[in-house]
Amino acid sequence: MTTPKILIFSGSIRAMSHNTRLAGFATKVLSQMDCEVTRISLADYDLPIYNGDLEDQKGVPRAARQLAKLFHQHHALLIASPEYNGSITPLLINTLDWVSRVSSDKKGPISPYKGKFAAMIAASPGMMGGVSSLAQLRPILSRLGMLVISEQVTIGGAAGAFDEMENLKDERSRNVMDNLCKSLVEKAAVFNLR
Ligand SMILES: Cc1cc2nc3c(=O)[nH]c(=O)nc-3n(C[C@H](O)[C@H](O)[C@H](O)COP(=O)(O)O)c2cc1C
Numbered sequence: 001m002t003t004p005k006i007l008i009f010s011g012s013i014r015a016m017s018h019n020t021r022l023a024g025f026a027t028k029v030l031s032q033m034d035c036e037v038t039r040i041s042l043a044d045y046d047l048p049i050y051n052g053d054l055e056d057q058k059g060v061p062r063a064a065r066q067l068a069k070l071f072h073q074h075h076a077l078l079i080a081s082p083e084y085n086g087s088i089t090p091l092l093i094n095t096l097d098w099v100s101r102v103s104s105d106k107k108g109p110i111s112p113y114k115g116k117f118a119a120m121i122a123a124s125p126g127m128m129g130g131v132s133s134l135a136q137l138r139p140i141l142s143r144l145g146m147l148v149i150s151e152q153v154t155i156g157g158a159a160g161a162f163d164e165m166e167n168l169k170d171e172r173s174r175n176v177m178d179n180l181c182k183s184l185v186e187k188a189a190v191f192n193l194r
Contacts, residue, residue: 004188005036007074011081011092013043018123018158019080019130025168026078026121026153029177035185038074042095049090050097060101067095068102071112076188077146078119078181083126083133093140100144114145117191119184121153121177123161129154149187151180 008027010020023039030037045063048054071077082089099112118141122130131154141148153176155161161168168174 003034003036004076004185004191005038005074006030006076006078006184006188007070008037008039008078009042009080011042011079011089011095013041013091017082018125018155018161019082019121021162021166022121022123022153022155022158022168023078023080024166025162026080026177026181028167029181030078030185033181033185035188038070040070042091045095047094047098050094050101055101060098064095064098065102065105068099068110068112069105071099071116072110074116075191076117076119076184078121078184079137079141080121080123081130081133081137083122083124083128083130086132087136088133088140092137096140096144113141115191116146117184117187118146118148119151119180120148121155121180123155123158125157125159127156129156129158147187149180149183151176151183153177153180 008023010023012019027039045067047063120134122133124130134152138148163169
């Protein structure tokens with residue numbers, strides 16, 4: 001059986017982003033499991049705000065094509081999604097939208113989303129830990145054809161949630177993250193057999 005490949009990124013490119021820190025912790029947890037983890041930053045995939053005229057005139061930007069290929073090459077995505085006004089960030093939706101415009105490259109069809117597994121995590125300085133962001137993200141990912149696992153992680157009071165090693169301080173939160181990662185790896189492995 002081939003090892004499942006999991007791609008992880010944060011919907012924030014802010015230097016001290018809590019979601020990027022949470023993605024970092026998830027990467028550590030996954031790296032203890034039987035999978036290959038690739039962590040990227042959306043800062044390396046700069047994209048203009050989606051505009052159909054721009055796409056008509058110039059095509060899909062290179063960064064979106066690169067990301068689509070990367071999604072295609074993995075069996076699952078793990079997304080750390082910050083909450084802005086009860087929803088997901090403009091950076092995240094813009095990225096998901098641009099990537100959804102890619103269906104092929106020179107080598108053949110590209111399937112960035114369809115039939116792949118997704119897991120969602122969130123961190124917020126607020127009490128609710130970004131749960132509304134995940135409630136918005138779930139149907140978007142489903143609409144894109146992804147199989148979003150039921151487990152999710154939300155970390156409230158994010159400013160004080162990590163220790164000096166960038167691990168989550170709270171044992172229950174660590175366990176919830178562990179369960180999410182295990183579930184994602186198991187499902188991605190099954191996907192890999194298809
Ligand atoms: C425009 C805007 C709207 C926000 N709305 C919410 C919100 O609805 N709920 C919440 O918990 N936090 C909200 N926040 C606070 C963010 O969760 C906080 O800035 C968080 O640190 C962003 O994620 P990051 O640290 O990964 O960049 C909002 C922040 C901004 C800038």
